[in-house]
Amino acid sequence: MDGEELTEQETALYDRQIRVWGADAQRRLSKAHILVCGINGTTAEFCKNIVLAGVGSLTLVDDRVATEEALSANFLIPSDESVYGGKTLTELCRDSLKDFNPMVRVSVEKGDLSNFGGEFYSKFDVVVISCCSLSTKKLINEKCRKLSKRVAFYTVDCRDSCGEIFVDLQLHKYSKQKLEETIECQHNYPSFEESISVPWKALPRKMSKLYFAMRVIERFEDAEQRKPGEVSIADLPGVLKLKNEFCEAQSLKESHIPDALLERLVTDPREFPPVCPIIGGILGQEVIKAISGKGEPLKNFFFFDAMDGKGIIEDLSNNTGS
Amino acid sequence: MATQKHSPAIKGAKVLMVGAGGIGCELLKTLALSGFQDIHIIDMDTIEVSNLNRQFLFRQSHVGQSKAKVARDAVLKFRPHISITPYHANVKDPDFNVDFFKQFNVVLNGLDNLDARRHVNRLCLAADVPLIESGTTGFLGQVTVHVKGITECYECQPKPAPKTYPVCTITSTPSKFVHCIVWAKELLFAKLFGDKSQANDLNVRSSDGASSSEQAEDVFEHSKDEDIEQYGRRIYDHVFGYNIEVALSNEETWKNRNRPKPIYSRDAMPNDVSQQNGNVEKNGATNDPSLVSAMVSLGLKNPQDVWSLMENSRVFLEALKLFFMKRGKEIGNMIFDKDDQLAVEFVTAAANIRATAFGIPLHSLFEAKGIAGNIVHAVATTNAIIAGLIVIETVKVLQNDAKNYRMTYCLEHPTRKMLLMPVEPFEPNKSCYVCSETPLLLEINTNRAKLRDIVEKIVKNKLGMNSPLIMHGAALLYEVGDDLDEAMIKNYAANLDKVLSEFPSPVTSGTMLTIEDLQQELKCNINIKHREEFDEEKEPDGMVLSGWTQATSVVKEDKKSNANVGSTSSASELETDKNNEIETAPGKKRKLSDVSEADTSSVAGDTKSHGKFEVLDDDDDDVVMLNDWGSAANKKLRSQ
Incomplete structure (x- = not known):
């Protein structure tokens, strides 16, 4: 299979991107199977990117029925209620995505992702999780890690004007260009659980504040048994209280997690539309890198905040002892 | 930062987008999702197949239609109640004058060429409308904000000049594959199929250049009764054989260079092979001259393969023959076009045969096409990221939030942990000839x-x-x-x-x-x-x-390195220490100048055809303006 050539149609369509990542990477992409759980503006952007890039297949999981709110940052859903009414987000997105690139198979899978067994996840090369709770993230990540096949695992979240990406490629081998040479490298990724268990005191002093804020909100929603993003300004006192407990237990100065940042994250947990293409774009690039094995992949968190405009990488791999 | 807080500024804004290509499609979508309600969009281009991998508002069925109009229709499907006004036109048309620009609150550029960017910059300055400028190449991109009197204008720092080559390198002493491509495209192709009245330096200058070029004029004429196969071999032997013999006769030239080896068609391609050469019948099925292909006739399938000398020779003769047999009407007024399959085949083969003669490594059609067409590398993800960043800056500009304006770089390799690096914009350059009045x-x-x-x-x-x-x-x-x-x-x-x-x-x-x-x-x-x-x-x-290169002290320091970006000498800035932040700036630039090389090849020095040689426009996206990179990093260091 590896020697298989791209068709004339593929060469013509993908001409400009083959010039970026090469024909070999394009062949690997066309054989990759991607799972996306949780549809929002950010994952819609991601789906668009990898369908355009020409992956083999894309499977969508999210049983939620489309509502007016879901339209806000998602361009894959037609605005006409007579069209979207009664349909699930995944069905609507599938129909739009199919149009983007007839060479990619886009399908929908129904069901609750925490009930899917390992066998389900083993059908994929890449699993992207969004809009789900802390415990679900950990659970799926562990399921993927137990498979004999290596599955690239990502979580992505976007709230207000902030975004977070987590990456677990397990033991990942890749090549990168250094000057004229191609160097073979490998990196051992920690799991989500291992990463977020690193004691806060052990983290670099300049660690992104967004990392801490996301952990607080995530824990708050989990403890209160809320759906992801189901918080409001009324929850701020509860969130601030949890933050203080966290800081005390972890011996971190409270000023390290600004109240104003937490306030922004709970006030409007919806995505600020321009942030979606940024997070969805970075995630798209990372997934392409992981599939092609070309280029240095992201290790192992990425944060973006439109307030300061920085897109920052935080690598906790070295703090986890893995 | 949530949407509601911005709604009044966004809802009331009238926005002009210039360009509906790679960045343009992403930008129009993101503007619509962000709540913008009055968007005008100008693009003169029509849709091509190679756009579809990233210009996601377009489908196969739209090929040939106006980008601006199709983009509008596609966005209205998910945001039907906003107003999008498309113009299928060149932004340089006189209709788009200062008064036209004055009606907008902000102008957003998603352009692919320097010329149009400078034009829009000047109109924005004259109309006093803020401009947000952007560009991408592969995984790299940038967004900059230009507000008159507050930040520098697009032209405050000189842009790197297009890569040019001395004429004699192209005509007599090529040392890189790109020199062979330029020769094949600008000289040989133009000579055989282009406007005969144009000056053309195809013939090698020998010691008595005048006489040899005069007699050579006739060589390229094809008389009606001459067998086309014969004619092709005559051209072949003349340009790859005789011309190189003539060049060799000038001993001075080869004192410090490797001597080229003349190639004649009988050596590259024994007669019995050429008898079977080309099965024009395979092209018989198509009556569309634009689909005629020498590769198809010869059964060559993979554009990524590097052909042997014999294959290149066969493609050369076959392509020449097909031009005369199937596209005779166009001969005499053709200009090389990277989307013309037969032209790309001809130029690839000719460049490779010449490369063989000069001992230069050969390249595939795919690679040759990229070099000959100045094709800009482009992926969807970078354009999407850049579009998001443009909208974030647009909101700030609409709210007059000047202290938070940023120019942002999208990097391939993290610099100080950052993949997206915001930098404070520069002040206007007081000696910029565009936005100040310095002579x-x-x-x-x-x-x-x-x-x-x-x-x-x-x-x-x-x-x-x-x-x-x-x-x-x-x-x-x-x-x-x-x-x-x-x-x-x-x-x-x-x-x-x-x-x-x-x-x-x-x-x-x-x-x-x-x-x-x-x-x-x-x-x-x-x-x-x-x-x-x-x-x-x-x-x-x-x-x-x-005169316009002198600037404020911060910028001045970059000038030395900026000058290098456009020249090959920057390639000497090699090893950079990743831990040393000051060193990362030249490191980045070096890489970038490599990236840009293919985009900017052209020949200079020939005064008569100079204009014609500067073929920079591509249908595609949006070249990163390289010279800002170093300054960005320096500026950042200073601000800490």
């Missing part, structure tokens, strides 16, 4: 140069003016316009051919010329300084324009 200095031989030289090489090429007007004191030397009477047109035409020092009031050292573009509302002064000699290799224009 320029032009060194020129006033006893030899004609006014035409200034118009072509400086006013059009360097200053990027469309409809210039040139004054010396109160005397009007030259102007362009629709409303000129015949006497004036005649007078200006005569002036073009006058030597500068021979004007009634001579243009010589100390003269100040005023040059104005009424459409762009840009006016600048040029001080003339006479200089006798120019270095043919380093100063191929035979004149040197300077």
Whole structure:
């Protein structure tokens, strides 16, 4: 299979991107199977990117029925209620995505992702999780890690004007260009659980504040048994209280997690539309890198905040002892 | 930062987008999702297949249609109640004048060429409308904010000049594959299929260049009764055999160079092979001349393969034959086009045969096409990220949040942990000839140069003016316009051919010329300084324009390195220490200049065809302006 050539149609369509990542990477992409759980503006952007890039297949999981709110940052859903009414987000997105690139198979899978067994996840090369709770993230990540096949695992979240990406490629081998040479490298990724268990005191002093804020909100929603993003300004006192407990237990100065940042994250947990293409774009690039094995992949968190405009990488791999 | 807080500014805004390509599609979608309700979009292009991998608003069925119009229709499907006004037109059309620009709150560029970017920059300055500029190449991208009087304008820092090659490198002493491509495309292809009246340096200059080129003129003529196969072999032997023999006869040239090896068709391709050469019948099924292909005739399938000398020779002869048999009508007025399969096949084969003669490694059709077509590498993800960043800056500009304006770089490799690096914008360059009124200095031989030289090489090429007007004191030397009477047109035409020092009031050292573009509302002064000699290799224009490169102290420091970006010498800045932040800046630049090399190849030095050689436009996206990178990093360091 590896020697298989791209068709004339593929060469013509993908001409400009083959010039970026090469024909070999394009062949690997066309054989990759991607799972996306949780549809929002950010994952819609991601789906668009990898369908355009020409992956083999894309499977969508999210049983939620489309509502007016879901339209806000998602361009894959037609605005006409007579069209979207009664349909699930995944069905609507599938129909739009199919149009983007007839060479990619886009399908929908129904069901609750925490009930899917390992066998389900083993059908994929890449699993992207969004809009789900802390415990679900950990659970799926562990399921993927137990498979004999290596599955690239990502979580992505976007709230207000902030975004977070987590990456677990397990033991990942890749090549990168250094000057004229191609160097073979490998990196051992920690799991989500291992990463977020690193004691806060052990983290670099300049660690992104967004990392801490996301952990607080995530824990708050989990403890209160809320759906992801189901918080409001009324929850701020509860969130601030949890933050203080966290800081005390972890011996971190409270000023390290600004109240104003937490306030922004709970006030409007919806995505600020321009942030979606940024997070969805970075995630798209990372997934392409992981599939092609070309280029240095992201290790192992990425944060973006439109307030300061920085897109920052935080690598906790070295703090986890893995 | 949530949407509601911005709604009044966003909802009331009237936005002009220039470009509906890679960045444009992403931007229009993101603007619509963010709540913008009145968007105008200009793009002169139509949709092509190679756009579809990233310009996601377009489908196969839209190929050939207006980008601006199809983009509008696609976005209205998910946001039907907003107003999008498309213009299938060139932004340089006179309709898009200063008054047109004044109606907008902000202008967003998603353009693919320097010329249009400079034009829009000038109109935005004249109309006093903020401009957000952007560009991407592969995984790299940038967004910059230009607000008159607050931040630098797009032209405050000079942009790197297009890569140029001395004519003799192309005609006689190629050392890189790109030289062979330029030769095949700009000289051989143009000679055989292009406008015969254009000057063409195809024939190697030998010691007695004049006589050899005169007799050679006839070689390229195809007489009606000549067998096309014969003709092809004659051309082959002339350009790859005879011309190289002639070049070899000039011993001086080869003292410090490897001698090339002439190639004749009988050696590259034994007769029995050429008998079977080409099965034109395989092309028989198609009546569409644009689908004719030598690769199809010869059964060559994979454009990624590097062909042998024999294969290249067969493609060369087959393509030549197909041009004469299937596309005879076009011969005499063709211009190389990267989307013309047969033209790309011909140029690839010719470049590879020449490369063989000069001992240069061969390349595949896919690679050759990229070099010949100045194809910009492009992926969807970078365009999406850049579009998001543009909208974030747009919201700030609409809210007059000047202290938070940022230019943002999208990087391939993290710099100080950052993949997206925001930097405070520069202040306007006080000596920018576009946004301030500083005069320029032009060194020129006033006893030899004609006014035409200034118009072509400086006013059009360097200053990027469309409809210039040139004054010396109160005397009007030259102007362009629709409303000129015949006497004036005649007078200006005569002036073009006058030597500068021979004007009634001579243009010589100390003269100040005023040059104005009424459409762009840009006016600048040029001080003339006479200089006798120019270095043919380093100063191929035979004149040197300077004056706008001086800037504030911060920017000044970058100038040394900026100058390097455009030249090959920057390639010598090698090893960079990743831990040393100051060193990362030149490291980045070096990489970038490599990336850009293919985008900017052209030949300089041939005065007659110079304009024709600077083929920079591509249908695609949006070249990163490389020179900002170093300055960005430096500026950042200073601000810490």
